[in-house]
Amino acid sequence: xxxxxxxxxxxxxxxxxxxxxxxxxxxxxxxxxxxxxxxxxxxxxxxxxxxxxxxxxxxxxxxxxxxxxxxxxxxxxxxxxxxxxxx
Numbered sequence: 732x733x734x735x736x737x738x739x740x741x742x743x744x745x746x747x748x749x750x751x752x753x754x755x756x757x758x759x760x761x762x763x764x765x766x767x768x769x770x771x772x773x774x775x776x777x778x779x780x781x782x783x784x785x786x787x788x789x790x791x792x793x794x795x796x797x798x799x800x801x802x803x804x805x806x807x808x809x810x811x812x813x814x815x816x817x818x
Contacts, residue, residue, distance in 0.1 A: 740784035743776045750776075 750773040757766035783789060 738784070738789040739787065740780040740789045743780035743783065747773050747776045747780070 750769050754766055754769045754773065757763075757769060
């Protein structure tokens with residue numbers, strides 16, 4: 732039997748993927764309060780999906796593959812191409 736793909740943890744990860752462009756658009760539109768709300772929600776989904784996956788026995792092979800992208804591309808997270816990322 733195939734393992735489920737649309738677990739709650741994976742749905743939270745997909746929500747975080749959708750929030751990245753929303754954050755960027757809000758920041759570019761200078762809607763900083765709404766951008767902060769989106770940023771906080773993205774951070775909460777990051778913490779919550781790992782908790783749900785581990786404690787709800789919802790670990791799938793898709794989870795580890797999909798989680799690094801929205802986490803590493805989340806706004807405010809320094810990358811090697813970010814100015815000042817070397818600090």
